[in-house]
Structure formats: structure tokens, C-alpha cells
Amino acid sequence: xxxxxxxxxxxxxxxxxxxxxxxxxxxxxxxxxxxxxxxxxxxxxxxxxxxxxxxxxxxxxxxxxxxxxxxxxxxxxxxxxxxxxxxxxxxxxxxxxxxxxxxxxxxxxxxxxxxxxxxxxxxxxxxxxxxxxxxxxxxxxxxxxxxxxxxxxxxxxxxxxxxxxxxxxxxxxxxxxxxxxxxxxxxxxxxxxxxxxxxxxxxxxxxxxxxxxxxxxxxxxxxxxxxxxxxxxxxxxxxxxxxxxxxxxxxxxxxxxxxxxxxxxxxxxxxxxxxxxxxxxxxxxxxxxxxxxxxxxxxxxxxxxxxxxxxxxxxxxxxxxxxxxxxxxxxxxxxxxxxxxxxxxxxxxxxxxxxxxxxxxxxxxxxxxxxxxxxxxxxxxxxxxxxxxxxxxxxxxx
Numbered sequence: 001x002x003x004x005x006x007x008x009x010x011x012x013x014x015x016x017x018x019x020x021x022x023x024x025x026x027x028x029x030x031x032x033x034x035x036x037x038x039x040x041x042x043x044x045x046x047x048x049x050x051x052x053x054x055x056x057x058x059x060x061x062x063x064x065x066x067x068x069x070x071x072x073x074x075x076x077x078x079x080x081x082x083x084x085x086x087x088x089x090x091x092x093x094x095x096x097x098x099x100x101x102x103x104x105x106x107x108x109x110x111x112x113x114x115x116x117x118x119x120x121x122x123x124x125x126x127x128x129x130x131x132x133x134x135x136x137x138x139x140x141x142x143x144x145x146x147x148x149x150x151x152x153x154x155x156x157x158x159x160x161x162x163x164x165x166x167x168x169x170x171x172x173x174x175x176x177x178x179x180x181x182x183x184x185x186x187x188x189x190x191x192x193x194x195x196x197x198x199x200x201x202x203x204x205x206x207x208x209x210x211x212x213x214x215x216x217x218x219x220x221x222x223x224x225x226x227x228x229x230x231x232x233x234x235x236x237x238x239x240x241x242x243x244x245x246x247x248x249x250x251x252x253x254x255x256x257x258x259x260x261x262x263x264x265x266x267x268x269x270x271x272x273x274x275x276x277x278x279x280x281x282x283x284x285x286x287x288x289x290x291x292x293x294x295x296x297x298x299x300x301x302x303x304x305x306x307x308x309x310x311x312x313x314x315x316x317x318x319x320x321x322x323x324x325x326x327x328x329x330x331x332x333x334x335x336x337x338x339x340x341x342x343x344x345x346x347x348x349x350x351x352x353x354x355x356x357x358x359x360x361x362x363x364x365x366x367x368x369x370x371x372x373x374x375x376x377x378x379x380x381x382x383x384x385x386x387x388x389x390x391x392x393x394x395x396x397x398x
Contacts, residue, residue: 002042003018003019004039005039006033006039007034008031008032009033010033021033051065051068053069053073054068054069056069056072079101080103083101083102087103087105089105090105094107127141128141129141129143130144132144189203189206189213190205191206191207191208192208193207193208193209194207194208201216207225207227209244211242211243211397213227213228214227221263222259222260222262222263226260226264230261230264230398231261231268231270231397232396233248233284233299233309233394234397236395241395245396246258246261246296246395247394247395248299248394250296250297251295251296252294252295253294254293255291255293260398261398265286265294268326268327270284270327271285271288272285274287274289274295280328280329281301282298283327283328283329284297285297297396299394307329313325313326313327313328314326319333
């Protein structure tokens with residue numbers, strides 16, 4: 001928009017720089033304000049653009065289009081705005097309607113409503129009771145809580161709630177008990193069958209029929225899981241070997257079936273030749289029979305009379321002063337002793353058939369007789385010197 005700015009304008013008519021129009025006075029030689037095309041074009045576009053802004057198509061036959069545009073774009077002030085404008089607003093005041101298009105102000109605290117955020121309610125506020133079983137954000141009323149309580153108790157005595165408290169105490173009031181339980185269960189040894197052992201170290205595992213927990217072992221002779229007591233001689237208490245036992249009677253067994261045992265005895269240096277095995281029958285020796293089989297010890301020893309187990313490995317042999325090696329045997333012996341003669345000069349000592357030493361007068365004859373000891377009772381005579389023992393089946397832990 002631009003004010004008239006021709007040479008004959010009424011300069012500063014409405015103030016500095018605010019030119020206007022003036023009439024001419026021929027008598028005084030004053031020319032009227034002249035117009036030019038620029039001014040008319042500016043004025044035309046200002047008016048036409050306002051009409052078109054209102055969505056009205058210019059029509060030379062309609063002289064009300066400017067008015068229509070103003071009404072369309074600038075509605076008359078509503079009575080509500082008039083009523084609102086008539087209020088003198090101050091701090092902590094809210095407008096409210098007192099009637100049709102009439103308003104007044106009220107103090108915020110006079111409205112009696114709690115704030116929407118973190119409201120601190122007083123008195124006895126109420127709320128609709130949601131249907132039982134809903135899973136949403138609706139407010140739970142006392143009626144809803146009573147319905148839940150009745151459902152938990154199932155009509156039983158309130159003492160059941162004490163049981164719930166006892167259960168909570170038993171689990172240490174752990175709010176994450178499910179996670180804790182899952183974690184602890186995950187730390188328990190996994191259970192496997194003997195023919196389906198893992199091939200990598202998963203920590204201790206439980207082997208069904210394997211006498212408990214097995215551990216990972218790695219050596220030049222065997223790498224994998226096996227029982228910590230694998231290879232130990234044990235006392236059998238069942239007529240037939242249990243799943244984790246082999247009979248220690250000199251039998252042959254497959255290396256593929258018992259790789260843990262075969263590896264362990266090699267690690268312990270318990271494998272000897274068949275010749276040494278036979279010469280030292282009863283020793284805790286194993287034999288590498290073939291590429292597929294090995295022989296276990298015959299723990300009954302010579303004549304199948306049995307062998308005494310003894311904690312001696314690492315000790316010293318009293319007869320030879322040599323160290324006693326693991327798995328070796330020692331045959332039965334009798335402690336050295338002598339018998340003194342019962343008389344001197346006229347008698348000799350003879351050995352009776354029963355192995356007893358008898359004193360016989362010179363020139364007399366004698367026969368063997370049992371050893372007698374009037375002080376300690378009748379002794380028991382056997383084929384070997386032997387202490388008391390309890391018999392068990394000879395077994396080997398696999």
C-alpha cells in the first residue's frame with residue numbers, strides 16, 4: 001500500500017510524510033491533487049486481493065464483495081468473548097459461567113477439586129468399582145479388594161493368609177523369587193545318561209547310574225567327563241556289580257566301553273605286561289591286552305584266597321627297606337620267632353606233623369599234635385598266617 005505521492009498532493013496532510021488529497025482553487029492558482037495509474041493499481045490490488053483471499057470471485061456487478069470478504073474473515077465478536085472481556089482477572093482466579101453468555105470469577109481454592117497430578121484426597125472419595133478380573137489402570141476400590149480377597153480365600157478361613165505370609169518368609173520375602181529360583185536352578189549340575197555325555201566342559205554334571213557327580217578331566221590318555229573316584233578299588237556289597245562297578249577278577253573289558261577307567265589307570269602308572277601281571281597275581285595291575293581290550297586286576301590273588309587291602313603305598317617295606325609302590329602286592333608271611341627247649345641235655349626238639357614244636361625225651365618217639373596254650377585258649381591253625389577280615393566282592397569303580 002502507498003499514500004498518494006503525486007506533485008499536486010496535499011503534503012503532510014495527516015502528519016509528517018502522511019500526504020493526502022486537496023481541492024483546487026482556480027482563482028488562486030491552486031491545482032487539485034492529481035492521480036496517476038500507479039496509485040490506482042495499488043489501491044485496486046489491495047482491495048481485490050482481500051476479496052480473493054476470502055475465496056470470492058471478483059464480480060463487477062456486485063458492489064458488496066469487500067464487505068462479504070470482511071465478514072467471512074473477521075466474524076463479529078461473540079457474546080461469550082464480550083462477557084469474558086468484562087471480567088477483571090486477578091491471581092488465582094478462574095472464570096465460570098453463571099448463565100447463558102454470562103460469566104464471573106471464582107477463587108481456585110473455592111472450586112474444591114484436588115490437583116490432577118499426585119492428588120492428596122481427603123474425606124471419603126468414591127470411584128466406580130471395576131469388574132473382577134480386569135487387567136487395566138482403573139482404580140481399585142475397597143469393594144474390588146474384597147472381591148479379590150474372597151477369591152483368594154475361596155470361602156476358607158482367614159488363617160490361609162497367614163500361610164501366605166509364612167510362604168513369603170520362607171523365600172526371604174524375595175520380590176524376585178522367580179528370577180532367583182531360575183538362577184539357582186541354572187547353577188545346578190545338569191543330568192546326563194552315561195552314553196550321552198557332553199563333549200565340552202560344562203562344569204560338574206550328574207550322570208544317571210554313574211554314582212553321582214562327574215567332573216571334566218583332561219590328560220594325554222583321556223579327555224572328557226569321569227567320576228572323581230574312577231579307578232579306585234571298592235568293596236562290593238551286592239551279588240552283581242552295580243552300574244558304576246566292574247568285577248576285579250582279572251576279566252577283559254572293552255576300552256571303548258570304559259575309556260574313563262582305561263585313561264585313569266594309565267595316568268596312575270598301573271598298566272604292566274601280562275608276564276608281570278601273572279608273576280604278581282593279586283597286585284592292582286592292569287594289562288594292555290590289545291588295541292580294543294584291557295585286563296583288570298584279579299583282586300582275589302593266588303588260589304583265589306583273597307588279598308588284604310592295606311594303606312601302604314608310599315611307605316617302606318619292613319623286610320626289604322624298599323618303598324612300597326601303588327598297586328603292588330606282598331604275599332603272606334609269619335613274623336620270625338623261636339621256641340626254647342623245655343629241658344636241657346636229655347631231650348630234643350622235633351617238628352610235629354601239625355607244625356607244632358614238641359619237647360620229646362631222648363630215645364622216645366612222638367607224633368604231631370595241635371598247638372595248645374592253656375593261658376589264651378585253643379588257637380586256630382590254618383594254611384596261612386592271616387588276621388581277621390570281613391569278605392567283600394572285589395570291585396573297581398568306573
